[in-house]
Amino acid sequence: QLQLQESGPGLVKPSETLSLTCTVSGGSISSSTYYWGWIRQPPGKGLEWIGSIDFSGSTSYNPALRGRGTLSVDTSNNKFSLKLSPVAAADTALYYCARRVTLQPFDYWGQGTLVTVSS
Amino acid sequence: DIQMTQSPSTLSASVGDRVTITCRASQSIVNWLAWYQQKPGKAPKLLIYKSSSLKSGVPSRFSGSGSGTEFTLTISSLQSDDFATYYCQQYNSYLWTFGQGTKVDIK
Numbered sequence: 001q002l003q004l005q006e007s008g009p010g011l012v013k014p015s016e017t018l019s020l021t022c023t024v025s026g027g028s029i030s031s032s033t034y035y036w037g038w039i040r041q042p043p044g045k046g047l048e049w050i051g052s053i054d055f056s057g058s059t060s061y062n063p064a065l066r067g068r069g070t071l072s073v074d075t076s077n078n079k080f081s082l083k084l085s086p087v088a089a090a091d092t093a094l095y096y097c098a099r100r101v102t103l104q105p106f107d108y109w110g111q112g113t114l115v116t117v118s119s
Numbered sequence: 120d121i122q123m124t125q126s127p128s129t130l131s132a133s134v135g136d137r138v139t140i141t142c143r144a145s146q147s148i149v150n151w152l153a154w155y156q157q158k159p160g161k162a163p164k165l166l167i168y169k170s171s172s173l174k175s176g177v178p179s180r181f182s183g184s185g186s187g188t189e190f191t192l193t194i195s196s197l198q199s200d201d202f203a204t205y206y207c208q209q210y211n212s213y214l215w216t217f218g219q220g221t222k223v224d225i226k
Binding site: 046048049060062063098104105106107110111 | 164206
């Protein structure tokens with residue numbers, strides 16, 4: 001059974017960098033048919049897709065991030081990561097990592113990790 | 120960007136009721152639409168993909184329909200486990216967008 005687990009600091013200061021990692025277990029991150037993504041959810045609000053990456057490192061991002069996001073993949077350790085910089089209070093959210101298969105929506109999700117942006 | 124609009128935002132219903140949620144896209148997404156269920160403190164759970172395909176293990180009381188810009192999620196007989204928030208999501212364009220959510224609560 002595929003499992004995804006987010007990890008990273010729960011508190012980030014404004015103007016600094018948010019860094020999160022998603023560790024994948026129960027399956028390989030290197031499959032050519034898999035895409036790995038990040039989705040966030042501000043407290044009490046809806047879902048926002050942040051970006052996606054495949055095993056080769058090919059990426060796509062939500063333009064609403066205004067170029068602040070960077071995704072990377074570490075196939076040796078079956079992990080992928082998100083960096084968001086600089087952050088502001090509006091970036092406070094529950095951050096989820098997830099997997100999708102080609103031409104399919106996200107079918108496996110991590111449990112989510114809350115990141116608060118505050119001084 | 121493709122905008123997704125769900126209606127209603129909140130729906131009050133009783134166990135056994137037939138429930139329908141609508142999702143409209145600002146332009147055609149063919150049938151590249153998914154429905155998710157989210158319970159408080161939990162990650163979204165995929166219910167339906169490609170507008171009407173039921174994910175394995177999802178109860179058959181859930182069904183989806185539609186194409187182009189108009190889509191619906193129907194729960195044929197609401198169960199106590201179904202009280203949750205439901206989101207539609209389009210994956211037609213590279214910029215994936217979600218609807219704002221429909222909360223189904225107890226009448």
